[in-house]
Amino acid sequence: MFLETVLLAQRELRRNVLRSSLTVLGIVIGVAAVITLVTIGNGATQQVAEQIGSLGSNMLQLRPGQGFRGPGGASSDSKRFTLEDAQAISNDIPGLAAVAPTANASTQAIYGNENWSTSITGSTNDFLKVRNWDLDSGREFGDGELQSGRAVCIIGATVKKELFGGQEPIGQSIRLKKIAFQVVGVLKSKGQASFGNDQDDFVLIPIRTLHRRIAGNADVGGIMVSVRDADAIDEAKSAIERLMRERRRIAYGGQDDFNVGDMREIMSTVTGTTKILTALLAAVAAVSLVVGGIGIMNIMLVSVTERTREIGIRLAIGALGREVMMQFLVEAVVLSGFGGIVGIALGLGAAAAGSVVLKVPFVLEPGIVVLAFGFSSVVGIVFGFFPARKAARLDPIEALRHE
Template sequence: MLWETFFLALRAIRRNALRSSLTILGIVIGVAAVISMVTVGSGATQKVTNDISQLGSNMLNIRPGQGMRGPGGARSSSDPFTVEDAVAIENNVAGLNAVAPTSQVSRQAIAGGANWSTSITGTTNGYFPVRNWGIEEGRMFSDGEINAGAAVGILGATVREELFGNQSPVGQSLRLGKISFKVIGTLEKKGQSSFGRDQDDVVIIPLRTLQRRLAGNTDVDSIMVSVRDQISTKRVQESIEQLLRQRRSLKNGQPNDFMVRDMKEIIDTLTGTTTVLTALLSAVAGVSLLVGGIGIMNIMMVSVTERTREIGTRLAIGALERDVLLQFLVESAVLTSFGGLIGIALGLGGAAGICLMIGVPFVFNPGIIAAAFLISAVIGVVFGYFPAKKAASLNPIEALRYE
């Protein structure tokens, strides 16, 4: 009985192909929009998570100052860190994998006839495990180079390409400002971060070299800390804050004049934001499903009116009301299910194109596909019920006399 009803529904849809196509247009658009928004949103969330994870594994970033004060406010000034602060953290805080004091300046990098304005980071070998950043060619700094403040550098992929092209820069020289440096290595390519910054546009040199020869001070802009796996970053953060408060002679009740930021908290905040935005956009797109459902109901009402004599004939020869009700419900559900399938195909294709254009990964989510198809079928049943009920309740005699 159900199969027969299904084939009757297909025949009715095929008989009015153009009207059926226009009827499901709202469902197609709604399903396609929802799938596109959810898929692109999932890809954006994954990209944010991956990009921030590239900044470091279980990383804490410690900076002087109290952060931003109000919209557009500047970070409050405070005394910078010193190398001794980083050494104290490394020696007195348990559960650490690596500690890297860092300072940054910008200079023009020159090699032969090529030049490139870039960011120069002064640090120690702890920077590489903290940032989860491997050496592609060459080597890291030796202890002697770090202690003596030697003029050696490790190039990011962008600087290497801009200054040396396809040639290996290892062993060659370049100038940073007025100082000549020897290239001892190159970094693995990381690419652009979610904040639009080219992570590979950097030259890494020993911290003491930057302080003495480029910055002219002993300041440390930030201290990066990598926490071991299975160790609570929250507990490590509290230990660091307690240690730095002692070293900076802060009394009870005084606020910290430094910040300890957990990268996991940043990931949670950004992914939470993208998830909310995705849900909001999907809800807006889902409105078209409601519009499509109303369109289904209207067209089914027209169909019932046009097929009044057919319905009367079925009822007159013995069809029960539930048979007529089932026929129109199945017809409505089949119609919206076809719309759902077309919307799924268009949504996945559109999402793939958008992901390719904006550079986020395409995340296939079978759950949202199944949900979109189910919702489209349910819309057919819900919005098709009133027309189906009207058809089933027709009086056979009146229906046969209908002109």
């Protein structure tokens, strides 16, 4: 009986194809928008998580100051680290694969007529180990070069492309702050990274060289640590914290003036932000679903008025009020449900296209599809209820007289 009512409803709706399609458009757009945004948002969240994960889940990052300050920006007035701190960590704490003190500067890199503004990181070979970065050509720094602070550098793929074009950079010299640095290695391209940073736009020089020739001080901005065994990461983290409190002479119960960042923390913060953004966008899109529902109500009211005489006939020949009500309610739900299905198809299509354009993975979440369909049906019930009740309450005598 119910199936028959549905068939009857879709036949009724097919009688007025143009009107039905236009009515449904609001729901289609609403559902499609929600599906598209949520799917692309999930893709972006996953991508960010993957990128952070690619940094190595067993990585710890020491920064001066308190708390995680978001990617890239962790400067504070707190006391800087020193190379001795890094050395102490490396010597005293077991189970570490690499300890890389880092300091940053940004400047112009010049080769011949070309110049390119880039960021310079001073560190050791351990930096490449911690980040899992591989050389495309050339070599790492020699021990002597690191110790004596020689003017040598390893450049990223973007710097190579901008300064050298097709030429071979190994053995050539580029100028940073008027000092000639010999290129000894080129890194493999890593592609676009999260947060819009180009990880290939990068020059690595020995940290002592940066201290002496570029920065003019011996500050270590941060220390990156790679733990050999990912399971030992919490242990290593507290050992480093204990050591650093000691070295920085922080009294028992005193506040840390540094923090040891754990990639998991960073990941949950960043993906959390992306998720909130996705939810917000989806909520905005959901408003259009409600607007679509009002559209359905409007057309159902028109339909009830138009079909007053039909309703009168049905009531006269013995239809119960609730049967008439069910008929119109089912029509509204068939409309909105159909709109939901079309919207889901459209939304998934748009999300698939969007993920190609935005270069994020296409992550289909079945839950959101079910939710969108369910919600659009509910919209049909809610907004179809009033017109349907109006139809059911018609007086058959009046309805039959209706012109």
